[in-house]
Amino acid sequence: MKKLLFLFFALACAAAPTRAQGERAVAYTGATVINATGQTISDGVLVVRGGKIVAVGTRSSTRVPEGAQVVDVTGKVIMPGIVDTHSHIGGAAGADGSAPIQPDVRVLDAVNVRDTSLMRARAGGITTVNIMPGSGHLLSGQTVYIKLRRGSTIEDLAIRDAAGNLAGGIKMANGTNPLRANSTGPFPDTRAREASLVREQFVRAQDYREKVRRAGGDKSKLPARDLSMEALAEALDGKRVVHFHTHRHDDILTAVRLSKEFGFRVVLHHVTEGWKVADEIARAGVPASITIVDSPGGKLEAVDARLETAAVLDRAGVLLAIHTDDYITDSRLLLRSAALAVRAGLPREKAVYALTLAGARMLDLQDRTGSLEAGKDADFVVLSGDPFSVYTHVLETYVEGVKVFDRSDRQDRLYATGGYGAGYGQHLDFECYAEREGGSQR
């Protein structure tokens, strides 16, 4: 019996897709290829081998390697895998209620990679995700960048940097979410206090970093390890990008001000009133990753939400990404969010860019993913038609050359459309928006 079991697992492992070098190339031919660069190739060819893109171009200009498996995708559309810079899939929470600033907390220690929300993200054509802790804190912890590979642990999915560390940023927030009315505890009750608490910690981190620098590698002179200071020092060194939840125009500029004071790299998230301060954001050279909801209301800070925000920021010259903030918008419908931005004036090629390469740039992953270019990871989506048409469906999603979603598969389709068991274990948790007072939650 044991032998049988072993055999079963050995076979199961053998059947699992591998990405070994020298693997047979696969050529996807005949599709309209929409690239992040604004280029559209009709009757295109995409050649993939060993999880990487080998070539992409027109049929006449692109050599299909001998012996390659040819997949005819005539009539379909291929676009780069979507990069979601802001999501709460995986059911993870970060910081707890004990303090407003908790840089030591890593969301990667809590992500459930079997959560059905990950299946829905694959069904939406998403291949790369920044999983974030919530926004009820000034700093709710470290985020984790993942590829939506099929795997059983966060390590299987996580993206590693050159040194082998799991990649991620830092989640910060300002405005009303981190506020606690009549606070007598550690949480702030005003915006100015929010900023001062953050500055205090970054000043400490500057000192910590200076001590480490002075030690010059001499272990006896190093300060005692402080996990929070380490994470903030990484932000000061530019190794961790700060993903900053911010809605109101003044809060947006406070986030910019803090990043300039301490020199940390920042991506503004939500940026609901960004249309009011688009030029200021552009002048600061700070990117914006926005949430697009199709109707207004529901949160005082977001009452001035406009569908035009994407177009306004783009026109001002701001690097623009569009994210889900899943559960605020559904990972299966991120293409729709971008389409609504197009409805409100964003050029189509900018909308494609905002879903792909712009996000990759915000996560420092632009050399690996976000566009269809030789040498990059084979992260792509096969669509039934125009990416911005309501009638279009994501047919297949590939991460590093491996198919992770197939609409023709019964189980995969269940996650695309919903149905019995598709939402198992899902709890409504408005991570990034939940106000602690006021707003009715019922």
Next chain:
Amino acid sequence: MNTLTFRRAAVALVVLLSAVSAHAQIAVRGETVHTMAGASIRDGVVLVRGGKIERVGPASSVKIPKEYRVITARVVTPGLVDAHTVVGLSGYLNQPHDQMQLERSSPMQPELRATDAYDARERLIEWLRTLGVTTIHTGHGPGALVSGQTLIAKTTGAEVEDAVIVPFAMVAATLGDSAIMEGGRAPGTNAKMVAMLRGELLKAQEYDRKWQAAKEDQKPARDLRMEAYARVLRREIPLLVTAHRSQNIVAALRLAKEFNIRVVLDGASESYLVVEQIKAAGVNVVVHPTMYRAAGEAENLSMETAATLRHAGVTVAIQSGFEPYVPKTRAVLFEAAVAAANGMTFDEALAAVTIDAARVLGVEARVGSIEAGKDADLALFDGDPFEYTTHVTTVLINGRVVSEEKR
């Protein structure tokens, strides 16, 4: 001219102008006119006069009189009908002072009138209007066993009296987790909900029997709660039952049968599991928004449910529903669009937010299709209404242009 005289003159002018526009004669010419009463018309004309649709037909046979203002569009549809929302009671700001859709001081309050809480100037109503929604069924929301009454209104007018077309449309009930009361109060379980509702309806049967039997000068004391239930028991209005789990859906059907009342199912996430029972009961369904968040009791919802029900022969309307947070409302235009991409045909999805929605609400004689004699409620588009990138260009309610925002 002193200030007062000037003001009076200005007021008079405004009154005059609005009177003129109220009686405006408008010809809407559309490359495609989806009348929802027979086949759609290529190059169609809709003549509007006195707030009503005067005539509709192909441009070749409907002559546009000279004095009519002509508005053109790629596509014309009836004004959209949202079969269930809470706008007007649940406000844009989402602060305690503008959340009037739910009162949980006691579990069953059918006497709460929607007309006493509807804010016709609410910003969400204006938003829906610009998206072509011209009729809404709104009022007390899900979240209590019996939360109160609903009304049907046009998305125009400054006060409820100007807007409302049916002041008491349905009694709203909920079977499911959201109706559970905290702190040991009843109902604490789904079975208890049904027991309490049955108890109320039995009492109301008795009340109504006594009331009807009594001579004019010997009528028993009025009971507002019982009066509301009595209207349901006399089948004058339906009981709107929000239920997502299949067991709660069939419990609603059981109630309908036991008391011989009309039930309209609302939400109905798991209705695809009990389609045959719903069909056999002859019950209409106001299905959840297609893009509703799949969680909690609605975790098993499917974007294809509207199609599944419709193809089984059930009359289906699509709702915007209730949203607790961001965004504060949905728009049936968007929800129907996604239904059209998930199993429904274009016509079926459009019907679910026009004529079929009107049928479920019992107002199909007035709204929901473009036919002579009906209210002149129209939505104009610059392309396929369901495409993400198409805009609503003009909206008419009762023959008046109420929005020309390109949205």
